[in-house]
Amino acid sequence: xxxxxxxxxxxxxxxxxxxIWQRGPSTVREVYRTxxxxxxxxxxxxxxxxxxxxxxxxxxxxxxxRPQVYRATRPRRDTQRFLVRDLISRVFGGxxxxxxxxxxxxxxxxxxxxxxxxxxxxxxxxxGGRAQGSGxxxx
Amino acid sequence: xxxxxxxxxxxxxxxxxxxIWQRGPSTVREVYRTxxxxxxxxxxxxxxxxxxxxxxxxxxxxxxxRPQVYRATRPRRDTQRFLVRDLISRVFGGxxxxxxxxxxxxxxxxxxxxxxxxxxxxxxxxxGGRAQGSGxxxx
DNA sequence: CTGGTTTGACGAATAATTTCGTATAATTCC
DNA sequence: GGAATTATACGAAATTATTCGTCAAACCAG
Numbered sequence: 001x002x003x004x005x006x007x008x009x010x011x012x013x014x015x016x017x018x019x020i021w022q023r024g025p026s027t028v029r030e031v032y033r034t035x036x037x038x039x040x041x042x043x044x045x046x047x048x049x050x051x052x053x054x055x056x057x058x059x060x061x062x063x064x065x066r067p068q069v070y071r072a073t074r075p076r077r078d079t080q081r082f083l084v085r086d087l088i089s090r091v092f093g094g095x096x097x098x099x100x101x102x103x104x105x106x107x108x109x110x111x112x113x114x115x116x117x118x119x120x121x122x123x124x125x126x127x128g129g130r131a132q133g134s135g136x137x138x139x
Numbered sequence: 140x141x142x143x144x145x146x147x148x149x150x151x152x153x154x155x156x157x158x159i160w161q162r163g164p165s166t167v168r169e170v171y172r173t174x175x176x177x178x179x180x181x182x183x184x185x186x187x188x189x190x191x192x193x194x195x196x197x198x199x200x201x202x203x204x205r206p207q208v209y210r211a212t213r214p215r216r217d218t219q220r221f222l223v224r225d226l227i228s229r230v231f232g233g234x235x236x237x238x239x240x241x242x243x244x245x246x247x248x249x250x251x252x253x254x255x256x257x258x259x260x261x262x263x264x265x266x267g268g269r270a271q272g273s274g275x276x277x278x
Numbered sequence: 279c280t281g282g283t284t285t286g287a288c289g290a291a292t293a294a295t296t297t298c299g300t301a302t303a304a305t306t307c308c
Numbered sequence: 309g310g311a312a313t314t315a316t317a318c319g320a321a322a323t324t325a326t327t328c329g330t331c332a333a334a335c336c337a338g
Contacts, residue, residue, distance in 0.1 A: 149325065149326090183328050183329070183330090187328080188326085
């Protein structure tokens with residue numbers, strides 16, 4: 001019996017999206033070069049993936065220029081959001097806080113990143129969204 | 140050509156792990172009942188997965204008791220950590236803070252959860268790990 | 279002990295993923 | 309313009325993932 005087709009990108013598709021997110025709209029060869037630098041992967045393979053992704057709708061191909069240029073259909077943020085939601089629901093029992101704690105405890109954030117996370121938390125505190133400092137004395 | 144076998148659990152394997160994490164060591168039928176309650180899934184299917192997972196090493200089977208009992212090989216925390224690391228590296232360019240911000244902005248945390256996240260951030264601030272308040276004036 | 283029920287092992291079918299080879303089309307450069 | 313190079317399309321092969329059906333083994337009630 002079949003597997004229900006997931007809307008989420010596969011591992012390989014994510015590799016390609018990651019490159020395109022970084023470089024912006026790119027040709028197959030550009031993506032290939034970037035990927036081949038880190039991992040063994042043939043040109044045909046990259047091309048095939050990008051064609052499949054175009055069929056699936058995660059990439060759009062501009063055929064008006066000659067080395068055709070591909071760009072991501074959805075903004076990076078959206079895709080990231082889907083993936084995070086998926087992980088939270090499947091692995092963390094729906095608790096975003098569990099994921100956050102796990103991530104912070106394991107992969108350290110820099111002091112500046114921590115500050116920005118606090119700011120975000122603060123803005124969530126007063127739902128009004130009124131601008132305010134972190135409450136911590138940063139002087 | 141083949142796909143490199145990933146050490147990460149598949150979607151279906153995660154479903155089963157989730158149940159076993161919740162229930163503790165369980166029989167196939169127990170897992171089946173839990174899963175079938177939320178999703179269409181036959182007994183044979185669950186059994187097969189649990190057998191495959193036992194081969195792969197993510198589950199251990201106690202054959203001394205008759206309805207055989209399966210338990211997770213690795214603690215939930217470890218598996219969660221692997222998955223989070225994987226997501227951070229593959230989707231967030233290695234930045235845990237990006238993941239955290241994304242998760243918090245999208246899936247709201249409760250005030251209490253936010254407090255605990257702040258406490259964690261504070262404990263990261265002074266690397267010593269010395270106990271200290273959140274720094275926020277709670278008056 | 280025996281028939282019936284529950285469990286477990288096994289294999290098959292289908293779909294998705296990953297990987298290229300090769301053939302065709304387009305472009306470029308003497 | 310034609311050869312050489314570069315791009316693109318197509319399809320096939322290997323592997324994994326997912327889902328059950330079926331049959332044998334173990335267990336239980338009478």
